[in-house]
Amino acid sequence: MTKAAELAKMGEVLTNSQIGGRRNIIINGAMQVAQRGTSASSASGYLTCDRFQYNLVGTVGASTVTQNTVTDLPGFTKSLKVDVTTADASLAVGDRLTLRYAIEGQDVQQVAKGTSSAEQLTLSFYIKATKTGTQIVELFDHDNTRHCAKSVTINSSNTWEKKTITYPADTTGAFDNDNAISLSIFFGLAVGTNFTSGTLATAWASNTLANRFAGQVNHFDSTDNNFEITGVQLEVGEQATPFEHRSFGEELALCQRYYSREEAATGAAYKRYLIGSWSSTTGFEGLIPLSTPLRTTPTLETTGTAANYAVYSADSVDACTSLVITNDADAGTDNRAVAINVTTSSGGVAGEAGTLLGNNDTDNFLALDAEL
Numbered sequence: 001m002t003k004a005a006e007l008a009k010m011g012e013v014l015t016n017s018q019i020g021g022r023r024n025i026i027i028n029g030a031m032q033v034a035q036r037g038t039s040a041s042s043a044s045g046y047l048t049c050d051r052f053q054y055n056l057v058g059t060v061g062a063s064t065v066t067q068n069t070v071t072d073l074p075g076f077t078k079s080l081k082v083d084v085t086t087a088d089a090s091l092a093v094g095d096r097l098t099l100r101y102a103i104e105g106q107d108v109q110q111v112a113k114g115t116s117s118a119e120q121l122t123l124s125f126y127i128k129a130t131k132t133g134t135q136i137v138e139l140f141d142h143d144n145t146r147h148c149a150k151s152v153t154i155n156s157s158n159t160w161e162k163k164t165i166t167y168p169a170d171t172t173g174a175f176d177n178d179n180a181i182s183l184s185i186f187f188g189l190a191v192g193t194n195f196t197s198g199t200l201a202t203a204w205a206s207n208t209l210a211n212r213f214a215g216q217v218n219h220f221d222s223t224d225n226n227f228e229i230t231g232v233q234l235e236v237g238e239q240a241t242p243f244e245h246r247s248f249g250e251e252l253a254l255c256q257r258y259y260s261r262e263e264a265a266t267g268a269a270y271k272r273y274l275i276g277s278w279s280s281t282t283g284f285e286g287l288i289p290l291s292t293p294l295r296t297t298p299t300l301e302t303t304g305t306a307a308n309y310a311v312y313s314a315d316s317v318d319a320c321t322s323l324v325i326t327n328d329a330d331a332g333t334d335n336r337a338v339a340i341n342v343t344t345s346s347g348g349v350a351g352e353a354g355t356l357l358g359n360n361d362t363d364n365f366l367a368l369d370a371e372l
Contacts, residue, residue: 024244025107027051027254029125029232031078034067035252035261035367041065042082046371049080050255051101053371058095060190061088061220068228073126073160075243079230082219088190089221095192096213097220099229102372104295105143105175105182110236113141114174123185124164124240128228129154133217136188136200137165140207143182144173148204151215158226164240170204179295181372185234188216189227256292258372263365290368298368 031049040047042063044056049067061084068081080099088095112118123137131154138149148170152163175182191213198210205211219227231243246254 022244023233023235023241025103025234025236026101026232028251029230029243030076030245030251031067031080031230032248033252033255034078035255035259038067039064042085046259049078050259052080053100053102054082055098055100055186056096058092058097058192059088060091060095060097062086063220070230073128073230075245076126076230079126079128079228082189082227084220084223084225087221087223087225089218091190091192091218091220093192093194095190096195097189097191099187099189099227101185101232102181103183103185104372105178105180108175108183109177111175113170114144114172116171118169118171119236120169120238121167122164122235122238122240123167124162124231124233124243125229126160126162126231127152127154128158128160128226129219130157130225130227131217131219131221132157134215135163136191136213136216138186138188138201138212139167140184140186141170141173141175141182141204142184143176145207146170146173146204147201147207147212149201149212149214151200154217162231166238166240168203172204185232186212187229188213190218190220191216253292257295258370259367260290260292260294260298261365261367294368294370295372296370298370301365301367301369 028049028051031052033050034048035050036046036048038048042054042056042061042065044054046052047054047065054065063085064083066081066083068079070076070079073079082099110119111121121139123139127135129135133154134151135154136149136151138147140147148167150165150167152165155161194209195213196210196216198208198214200214201208201211219225233240233243235241
C-alpha cells in the first residue's frame with residue numbers, strides 16, 4: 001500500500017469510527033429519556049422526550065407527541081414522533097410550529113463564534129416523515145439575534161433517511177459564556193408566510209423573519225401526516241461522524257441538569273422522607289440533596305394538595321445543589337435555595353413519626369424544572 005493510500009485509509013477510519021471524547025453537543029439525541037411521560041397532546045412546551053421542545057407560536061392544528069418505539073432503524077430504539085390529529089392546511093401568517101433544542105452559551109464556546117477562528121457546525125439526524133419535500137433546520141443565535149437556515153429534502157414518505165447539514169462559521173457575534181440560552185436549533189413543522197415569504201438565510205445574518213423558513217413544507221396539512229426524528233447530533237467542524245451513543249444512565253444524568261422528576265407509583269401518594277431538624281414546635285426543615293446539580297434555581301411542580309408551596313431566590317451554588325423542604329410559612333427569607341410550605345398526608349407535620357412530603361391524592365410527583 002502506498003503512503004497516500006495509507007493516509008487515505010487512516011482518514012476513513014477516523015471519519016467512520018467512534019473517536020475522541022464527547023463529540024455530540026446534543027443531549028438525548030437518541031430520544032432515550034422521557035421523564036415527563038411518553039405521550040402528550042400538542043400544547044406548547046417540553047412534552048415528552050427531554051430537552052426537545054414543542055415550540056408553538058399562534059395556533060396550528062393539533063397533534064399527539066410521543067416518545068415512540070423504533071423497530072425499523074438499526075441502532076436506535078426510540079424517536080420523537082408528532083402525529084397530526086387535527087389538520088391545518090391554511091396556516092395563519094403568524095403561525096410558527098417547530099421542534100426546538102436549546103443550548104447554554106458555556107456549552108458552545110468551542111465554536112469560537114464571533115472570532116477569526118470561528119468554526120463550522122455540522123448537524124446530522126434521522127428523519128421519517130409522511131410529507132416529502134423541503135425541510136428547513138435553522139440555527140438561531142439568541143445573544144446576537146442572528147440566524148442561519150439550511151434545507152434538506154425528504155425524498156421518501158414514511159421512510160427513515162439520514163440528513164447532514166454543515167453551517168458556515170460566523171465571525172460576527174460571540175456566544176455569551178454563561179448558563180443562559182445562546183443557540184437554538186429549530187426544525188420546521190408548520191410555518192406561516194411571515195416566516196417563509198423571503199429568501200432562506202443560508203449564510204449567517206441578522207434575523208429577518210421572512211427568511212427563517214422559506215420553502216418549508218407543511219407537515220400539518222393532513223391528519224395522515226406523521227413527523228419522526230432521532231439520532232440528532234451537532235458537532236464542531238465540517239465532517240459528520242457516526243452518532244455518539246451514550247448509556248441511558250449517562251443521558252439521564254445530563255437531562256437532569258434541566259429537569260428532574262420523582263413520581264409515586266400509580267394510584268399511590270407521593271412521599272419523600274427527609275433528614276432535618278425542627279425549626280419550631282410545629283415546623284420542620286429537611287434537606288434534599290440533588291444527585292445532579294440543576295442549571296439554575298428551578299420551578300417546582302407538584303400535584304394534589306401538596307401544591308401549597310413557595311419558591312425563593314438563592315445564590316447560584318445553593319440553587320443548583322440542594323433543596324430545603326419546610327412546612328414553616330415564614331421559611332425562605334434567609335435565602336435558602338427552595339422552600340416549600342407543604343401539606344402532608346395527615347394535614348401537618350406536627351405529630352408525624354418522621355417527616356414526609358406527600359398527600360393522600362393519587363398519581364403524585366415532585367418535579368424540578370430548570371429548562372432554558
